[in-house]
Amino acid sequence: MRPRDFTFGENGDPLVLDSGKVLSPVTVRYETYGTLNPRGTNAILLLHAFSGDAHAAGRHRPDQAQPGWWDAMVGPGKPFDTNKYFIICSNVLGGCQGTTGPSSTNPATGRPYGLSFPVITIGDMVKVQVRLLDHLGISRLLAVAGGSMGGMQALEWATAHPDRVASALVLACTARLTAQGIAFNAVGRNAITSDPLWKGGDYYGGPVPARGLAIARMIGHITYLSEESMHRKFGRRLQQKEQYGFDFTDQFQVESYLEHQGDKFVERFDANSYIYISKAMDYFDLGEKHGSLNAAFRRTSAKFLLVSFSSDWLYPPAQLKEMAFSLMREGKDVSYAELTCPYGHDSFLIETERQGRLISSFLETVYGS
Amino acid sequence: MAPDARGGLFDTIAGFVEPGSTVLDLGCGEGDLLEHLIRTKNVRGRGVDLSEEMILTCVSKGLSVYQGDLNEGLQDYSTAGFDYAILSRTLQVVQDPVALLREMIRVGKKVVVNFPNFGYLPVRLNLLFRGRMPVTRSLPYQWHDTPNIHLCTRKDFLVLCRDMGIRILKETALRGGGVRCGFCANALANEVCFLLEGSS
Numbered sequence: 001m002r003p004r005d006f007t008f009g010e011n012g013d014p015l016v017l018d019s020g021k022v023l024s025p026v027t028v029r030y031e032t033y034g035t036l037n038p039r040g041t042n043a044i045l046l047l048h049a050f051s052g053d054a055h056a057a058g059r060h061r062p063d064q065a066q067p068g069w070w071d072a073m074v075g076p077g078k079p080f081d082t083n084k085y086f087i088i089c090s091n092v093l094g095g096c097q098g099t100t101g102p103s104s105t106n107p108a109t110g111r112p113y114g115l116s117f118p119v120i121t122i123g124d125m126v127k128v129q130v131r132l133l134d135h136l137g138i139s140r141l142l143a144v145a146g147g148s149m150g151g152m153q154a155l156e157w158a159t160a161h162p163d164r165v166a167s168a169l170v171l172a173c174t175a176r177l178t179a180q181g182i183a184f185n186a187v188g189r190n191a192i193t194s195d196p197l198w199k200g201g202d203y204y205g206g207p208v209p210a211r212g213l214a215i216a217r218m219i220g221h222i223t224y225l226s227e228e229s230m231h232r233k234f235g236r237r238l239q240q241k242e243q244y245g246f247d248f249t250d251q252f253q254v255e256s257y258l259e260h261q262g263d264k265f266v267e268r269f270d271a272n273s274y275i276y277i278s279k280a281m282d283y284f285d286l287g288e289k290h291g292s293l294n295a296a297f298r299r300t301s302a303k304f305l306l307v308s309f310s311s312d313w314l315y316p317p318a319q320l321k322e323m324a325f326s327l328m329r330e331g332k333d334v335s336y337a338e339l340t341c342p343y344g345h346d347s348f349l350i351e352t353e354r355q356g357r358l359i360s361s362f363l364e365t366v367y368g369s
Numbered sequence: 370m371a372p373d374a375r376g377g378l379f380d381t382i383a384g385f386v387e388p389g390s391t392v393l394d395l396g397c398g399e400g401d402l403l404e405h406l407i408r409t410k411n412v413r414g415r416g417v418d419l420s421e422e423m424i425l426t427c428v429s430k431g432l433s434v435y436q437g438d439l440n441e442g443l444q445d446y447s448t449a450g451f452d453y454a455i456l457s458r459t460l461q462v463v464q465d466p467v468a469l470l471r472e473m474i475r476v477g478k479k480v481v482v483n484f485p486n487f488g489y490l491p492v493r494l495n496l497l498f499r500g501r502m503p504v505t506r507s508l509p510y511q512w513h514d515t516p517n518i519h520l521c522t523r524k525d526f527l528v529l530c531r532d533m534g535i536r537i538l539k540e541t542a543l544r545g546g547g548v549r550c551g552f553c554a555n556a557l558a559n560e561v562c563f564l565l566e567g568s569s
Contacts, residue, residue: 305428324435325445328415331391336435337424354421361429369431 001031001058001068003098008131015093015127021118025107028132029054029098030090033074034082036138042367043138044080045129046070046089047146047153049349050220050277051269053097056089057082072352079352079360084367085142090132092125092153094277096270099128103204103270115201120276122149122284126156133164142367144302145169145359147348148315149277152284155323158302159286167303167366169359172312172348174319175293176285181314184223185278188216192271201272213271214262221261226311226344230254293326300327304334305362307355309347335362377547378483378562379405382455385481385539385564386410390452393417393477395439395469396459400427415451440464443472455481461517467533474535474567483562486542488522490556506545507559523554523561534568 009015009024016022031054036043046056048069057074059067074080080087091099094117102117109116133141144154144165151173158168177185192198195212203209225233234254244250290296306324308317317338324336339354341347348355379402386392388410394403397416400423406412416427416434427434440463454477456469461484463469473480485507486492495503502512510517521529523542530537542558544550550558 321437321445328435329447329450331413333433334435335424335428335433336437337421337428338436339421354425358425358428361425365429365431 001033001055001060003029003031003054003060005029005098006132006135008135015124015131017118017124017127018121019119023100023118026093026100026128026131027098027104028090028093028100028128030088030132031055032089033057033087034085036086036136040138041140041142042084043086043088043133043136043141044143044145044363045133045141045157046074046080046087047129047144047150047157048089048092049146049148049150050281051217051265052150053095054089054091054099055097056087069349073356073359079356079363080145081360081363085363088133088136088138090129092149092277093128094120094125094273094280096273097268101270102201102272102276112204114204114272117272117276119279121280122152122156123160123289125280126153126160129153129157130161130164140164140166143167143169143363145171146173147171148173148345149281152281152286155286155296156284158300158304159290159296162299162301165300165302167305167362168300169305169307169362170320170323171307171355172309172315172320172345173306174315175287175296175323177282178319182282184219184314185282188219189275189278191215191219192274195271198271201275203271208266209271210263210266213266213269213274214259216271216274217262217265217269218258221258223314224344224346226313226342228311228342229344229346232342233257293323294329297323297327297330297332300330300332303366304332305358306334306336307348307358308336308338309343309345309351310338310340311342312345312347314345375401375547377543377549378457378560380547381541381543381549381562382406382457382481382483383409384541385479385562386412386453388412391415391450392453392455393446393451394455394457395443395473396456396462397427397432397434398423400430400432400434402455402457403427403432404430412453439469442468443476446472446476448475449478451477453477453479453481457481457483458485460484461519461521463519466519467529470529470533470535474533474565478566479538480535480565481562482526482565483560484521484526485517486523486555486558486561487520488524488555489559491559493556505559523558526561526563530563530565536566536568537563538566539564 007027014022014024057068144157151170192212195209198209239256287293308320327334403414454473492503542550542554
């Protein structure tokens with residue numbers, strides 16, 4: 001799981017983006033877990049969500065506070081069993097955790113791209129992953145798997161490269177964001193661009209628009225939870241007080257939690273990456289790209305597992321059901337499960353026990369066949 | 370119900386189904402019927418069940434399953450999307466059997482339905498002599514905890530089919546142990562299985 005970098009496009013063959021623009025060179029940060037079998041039939045590509053990174057599991061150092069983002073799911077004997085499978089996870093294009101993004105140096109100017117970085121799509125992220133797999137010599141994946149924006153990439157893989165994907169695990173996801181989903185992303189972007197320190201995206205080398213980015217994260221975080229999970233976690237309790245003081249030093253626990261999440265996020269995330277990646281999610285519309293959702297799925301040959309979570313109001317179960325029925329209509333092999341779970345959209349990261357059982361048994365049948 | 374009885378039922382259903390056809394099994398449980406039909410008739414099968422445990426079991430068998438509630442109807446399924454829509458031992462637990470049957474006739478080119486026959490003689494005798502709601506091998510529940518909210522007799526079902534304009538293409542009546550019952554099915558069959566078709 002040592003992080004590695006792969007760079008392409010330095011000597012021709014640049015990345016051609018959906019917008020028609022070209023980008024080169026492109027560096028992609030990735031980690032692998034387990035061993036590729038001699039026939040190369042056990043490779044699984046994990047696709048991270050909005051703020052994730054290539055570090056899916058384990059700790060790079062013993063003193064690292066948090067393990068990788070899907071540590072409960074990836075490792076020896078876990079659902080993505082590294083004793084059996086070869087797991088690859090890479091940071092997305094436009095990101096800020098090792099893969100080329102707006103904070104990377106523009107070779108033409110010697111300075112960070114900032115807003116001169118081209119607008120990217122989910123499809124562009126997948127194009128970068130395709131280059132990485134070519135580099136690793138993997139022609140066909142046993143599975144692509146991801147939740148939320150990771151699920152969008154899995155859908156893109158299954159529709160754009162049907163011959164390279166044996167199965168697709170799509171969790172807490174949608175074929176296109178709702179107006180409500182786009183609205184939340186827009187408010188997040190507005191929080192960032194309204195911060196005077198953002199300076200039109202040209203803040204590198206100076207103070208970063210920390211306040212704007214923190215507020216964007218707070219909004220995002222609310223959408224990842226549910227009313228019930230927030231109530232369970234915080235109720236109406238005050239932080240460090242028993243009774244109201246009726247001054248603005250009173251802080252409810254939920255406020256202090258959001259502040260903390262916002263501040264923590266600023267330490268590891270780039271504000272411009274937030275803008276580019278959230279916009280890529282807004283653009284994603286699988287049906288629109290192929291004419292209709294049915295037409296999109298008609299192209300696929302993967303076996304699908306779709307999982308929704310009952311309390312996820314950002315990517316509600318109805319949106320995964322719609323995909324399940326579309327796949328069914330096209331005669332594709334699809335299973336759909338709706339897990340009753342209180343944690344909102346974040347359930348796919350939190351509810352690992354039941355989800356894990358589903359995933360491990362699904363993978364076993366794909367690997368066995 | 371005893372596995373041997375189920376074997377008789379599975380064979381009956383398999384006998385109704387053309388090889389290589391597409392099948393939608395509503396209320397598929399652990400997917401045993403689907404597996405049987407895939408093995409013996411090489412069908413392309415799909416299951417629907419409400420229970421997460423059942424979905425998990427089916428996924429672990431490599432089956433295609435959809436976690437959903439039959440009481441919400443089949444409006445998302447396309448018309449004539451399957452060669453067969455199957456409702457096995459489930460008719461009596463759904464809230465609106467008539468609506469579901471009508472939808473199954475739309476979704477399946479043919480429909481397979483089976484259910485416990487409430488007109489089965491021991492059931493009748495149970496009620497007649499003991500004055501109690503019958504508890505039998507195929508109806509093993511007390512009246513207050515039974516999921517079977519819409520029990521009917523073989524005759525009741527024949528009347529319903531007539532009223533709904535549903536044609537009965539085949540019928541197999543089974544008695545204890547999954548043995549075929551060729552005589553006086555109204556009273557001697559504890560389970561009946563029909564192959565149906567819309568009247569269009």
